[in-house]
Amino acid sequence: MADPNLHRPMALQQTPVILPGHDFETVTETIAEIPLARRFPLGWVGFILVSLALLGALHMALGYLVMKGIGIFGTNQPVGWAFPIINFVWWIGIGHAGTLISAILMLFKQQWRMSIARFAEAMTIFAVACAAIFPVFHTGRPWLAAYWLFPYPNAMGLWPQFKSPLIWDVFAVSTYATVSVVFWYVGLIPDLATLRDRATSKIKARIYGMVALGWRGSARHWHRYEVASLILAGLSTPLVLSVHTVVSFDFAVSVIPGWHATIFPPYFVAGAIYSGFAMVLTLAIPVRRFYGMESLITMRHIDNMAKVMLATGLIVGYGYSMEAFFAWYSANPHEQFMIYNRMFGQYAWSYWTLISINVVMVQFLWLKRVRQNVGLLFVMSLIVNVGMWLERFVIVVTSLANDFVPSSWAHYTPTFWDYLLYAGTFGLFLTAFLLFLRFVPMISIFEVKTLLPQAKVEAEH
Amino acid sequence: MAHTVETTNALHGVMAEYDSGQALVDAAKKTMAQGFTRVEAYSPVPIEDLNTIIHKTRTVxxxxxxxxxxxxxxxxxxxxxxxxxxxxxxxxxxxxxxxxxxxxxxxxxxxxxxxxxxxxxxxxxxNGLPRPYHPVFNVERFSMASSDKFFLVIESEDPQFGAAAAFLRETGAKGVYDVAE
Structure with a gap:
């Protein structure tokens, strides 16, 4: 294989996607030994105990919510849409990076995608699960929500209102969740067969054998598999862009100052990918360290992810400046007041914190030294997720708390239960993610193998 | 090892093992050129064109x-x-x-x-899945098909099956095994 760095000046040389020294056997061994290990690593046990405690908090918050109703939240009039929608948009946004990596980068034949696609997709599925909790439970009586949300013949003869973006959102998010799970599972089948063939205990071989569906890796199998994967990637690409577009319609189709803006769809999609890549870095940096995956998730991956964060962060910054410009240029007093109120009103602290994170801090990613410093990047990725949460807080709360009529203005303060429910979703996310790390190959074994020289076949020999 | 009539009847086919995708593709081309018709290849990674070489048809x-x-x-x-x-x-x-x-x-x-x-x-x-049992799993070495070995099978329904095992040994195979039905 030709060395891509051969004719490049020193400053432009790239770390390879996979560090040298790997062959088919070492790749299989490195990745498959984790789910097949007999013992549970001590650090993993510690993390899952914390996660389970948070998951318990989620059950407590949901139980109390169902018992008492949504009066336990800080939501008031006029801020009738607060923590639940903020957290919903935040979690859904995080999911977008997984689909971007597995689908869009697949269409663009980005080989660095392969090492991180599997666990980024897992992150997507778990983030969407966390997101779904909020719209369902903020109704207060989720067992009644079915007939507003889903078109099914019910005893009352009622049907959903299809002219509302909220019902579009139900279709977009449920399709997104289903397609993400299906795409992820299809990607897993050949690797589950590998685990079936390598399992030393009979029970594990049985279980992995069942979920591998009897995959044999024949020429026909692979042919149909490749066709299906490519088409799934092609379908997921417009899907992922449509999901956050439709989420932004929830706001943009209304008439609230600060929401009614045509820039919302692209601005929301860029923000989603930005926060999603931050979350992938938050997960990838400790995982590659603790599981010794530095040769498969290399500095090239870390560097590329930081670059995607920089690019999408700049688009988000452009969105902020356009919001301010539109408000001024519209000559609409309500719009102008909205942006003034964001900058100098009761929630000015949240606006300036978000600007200092998403507009100022992200500029440090221009420096290669910063992109190569994993410790610093880890901290930055956490801060970016705080920044993106604040963005949704600013959009939702400042616009509603001070809308058209000053006599109806109010202050919004979240309650203990708002915070507990939010913290609880981290329990669900982390528990699911830790179980995934323990029982499922976290990196796609067969895809990484296709990068190795052993897999190269010359068409005419 | 010559095949007796008795074992041939109970066989799904004969399987040859290779070390690389290149060796498998070369062997598959030779096998098809030899006029074998009931052939299947197995590999740990997708190999472009392998399906076209063996089956000539694309999926619907x-x-x-x-x-x-x-x-x-x-x-x-x-x-x-x-x-x-x-x-x-x-x-x-x-x-x-x-x-x-x-x-x-x-x-x-x-x-x-x-x-x-x-x-x-x-x-x-x-792909005919889920199908937990398939004769190829009877070959012990086949568990390497999902790790780093490549396999070619000529099935017993092939009209030239009698010559299959001897032919496969000539294709650079690391081993040739009977696949019990």
Missing amino acids: LPKLILAGGLTGMATGFALQYWASVIEYPMNIGGRPLASWTTFIVPSYELTILFSALTAAFGMIVL
Whole structure:
């Protein structure tokens, strides 16, 4: 294989996607030994105990919510849409990076995608699960929500209102969740067969054998598999862009100052990918360290992810400046007041914190030294997720708390239960993610193998 | 090791093992050139063109997926039209009952949903899965097919099967094994 760095000046040389020294056997061994290990690593046990405690908090918050109703939240009039929608948009946004990596980068034949696609997709599925909790439970009586949300013949003869973006959102998010799970599972089948063939205990071989569906890796199998994967990637690409577009319609189709803006769809999609890549870095940096995956998730991956964060962060910054410009240029007093109120009103602290994170801090990613410093990047990725949460807080709360009529203005303060429910979703996310790390190959074994020289076949020999 | 009539009847085929994808592709080409017709190759990674070399046909999956997507689009639109115009007409801001532009998003999402489910389940069903048992699993070495070894099988239904084992040994195989039915 030709060395891509051969004719490049020193400053432009790239770390390879996979560090040298790997062959088919070492790749299989490195990745498959984790789910097949007999013992549970001590650090993993510690993390899952914390996660389970948070998951318990989620059950407590949901139980109390169902018992008492949504009066336990800080939501008031006029801020009738607060923590639940903020957290919903935040979690859904995080999911977008997984689909971007597995689908869009697949269409663009980005080989660095392969090492991180599997666990980024897992992150997507778990983030969407966390997101779904909020719209369902903020109704207060989720067992009644079915007939507003889903078109099914019910005893009352009622049907959903299809002219509302909220019902579009139900279709977009449920399709997104289903397609993400299906795409992820299809990607897993050949690797589950590998685990079936390598399992030393009979029970594990049985279980992995069942979920591998009897995959044999024949020429026909692979042919149909490749066709299906490519088409799934092609379908997921417009899907992922449509999901956050439709989420932004929830706001943009209304008439609230600060929401009614045509820039919302692209601005929301860029923000989603930005926060999603931050979350992938938050997960990838400790995982590659603790599981010794530095040769498969290399500095090239870390560097590329930081670059995607920089690019999408700049688009988000452009969105902020356009919001301010539109408000001024519209000559609409309500719009102008909205942006003034964001900058100098009761929630000015949240606006300036978000600007200092998403507009100022992200500029440090221009420096290669910063992109190569994993410790610093880890901290930055956490801060970016705080920044993106604040963005949704600013959009939702400042616009509603001070809308058209000053006599109806109010202050919004979240309650203990708002915070507990939010913290609880981290329990669900982390528990699911830790179980995934323990029982499922976290990196796609067969895809990484296709990068190795052993897999190269010359068409005419 | 010559095959006796008795074992040949109970065999699914003979299997040859190779160390690399290149060796497998070369052997597959020779096998097809020799006129064998019931052949299958197994590899730990997808190998471009291997299917074309052996089977000559491409899958119908893309056509099925297109049909699935069109069905999804029609379902989504019909559902909304029926609910909003026929079964439960409601005046929303004075807009026409059949305002097709507002039906675009759910129709679009169902197009994607139906095509994606067709792609995934179509791949699984056309591949004959789930199928926990298959004769090739009887060969102990075959467990390496998902790690780093490549295999070529000539099935016993092939008219030239009698010559298969001897032929495969000539193709640079690391080993040739009987596959019990």
